Structures are given as structure tokens and as C-alpha cells.
Amino acid sequence: MTKLLSYLGLAMRAGKLVTGDEIVHKALRSGDLELVIVAGDASENTKKKFRDKCHTYRVPLLIGLDRFAIGASIGKADRVVVGVSDSGFARMMREQLAIMSEVEYIE
Structure with a gap:
């Protein structure tokens, strides 16, 4: 999970995150x-949307992590939804999912 959060921070600093x-x-x-x-502690409505x-x-x-971990990793207040616009960062983050069990990943 630490690497995924680090990648989020790098993507934010690179301007590749919304x-x-x-x-x-x-x-x-x-x-x-x-x-x-999407944060795992987001509302069911947000997750479904x-x-x-x-x-x-x-x-x-x-779908995973929590809003506080996501926010802290990108240097912002708690965040429920983030989008990655760079294919390289997205690939690195998806690769981390192979070793993480506390997230839901939908391809």
C-alpha cells in the first residue's frame, strides 16, 4: 500500500492527477x-456512480484505501475520488494491486 500511495504523490506533483x-x-x-x-470509505452511492x-x-x-490516506499522499485534505491521467503512473499503480488484498479492482 505504501508504494501505491507514493505513486499517487508522485503523480500529483507531476500534474497527472485530478x-x-x-x-x-x-x-x-x-x-x-x-x-x-475511489476511497473504500466513500458512500455506496459514490462507489456505484x-x-x-x-x-x-x-x-x-x-476501490480501496481510505479518504485520509489518499488525501495525505497527495498533500491535500481527505479525498474520496482521484483520477490518474498518465498511462505510466496508472500501470505502476495497477501492478501494485497484485500484492494488495484490501482493495477492489475492476478492469
Whole structure:
């Protein structure tokens, strides 16, 4: 989990991360995202919304971590939804999922 959080921080500093419900939703619609991450402690409504949207736009979705860990890793207040726009960062994060069991990953 530590590597995944580190990758989130690197992606944020590189300008390859978008945060917030509406901004991530807009980036999904425009085809700019390679991966979406939703906090495991998000509301069921938020999880369902992004499951459906990611399925529609064929973007991998990760549900896990918690809003405080996500926020801390990117230097912001707690965050529920983030989107990764860079394929390299998205690939590195997906590779970490092979060794993590506390997340739900939907391709």
C-alpha cells in the first residue's frame, strides 16, 4: 500500500492527477483518464456512480484505501475520488494491486 500511495504523490506533483467528484467525472467523459481511484470509505452511492461511469468509459477502477490516506499522499485534505491521467503512473499503480488484498479492482 505504501508504494501505491507514493505513486499517487508522485503523480500529483507531476500534474497527472485530478481530484474531486465533478472534475474526475468531467475527465472521464473527455477520455483523459487511465485509472480512477475511489476511497473504500466513500458512500455506496459514490462507489456505484464511479463503477457505472468507469464501466461505460472503459477505465479501470480501484476501490480501496481510505479518504485520509489518499488525501495525505497527495498533500491535500481527505479525498474520496482521484483520477490518474498518465498511462505510466496508472500501470505502476495497477501492478501494485497484485500484492494488495484490501482493495477492489475492476478492469
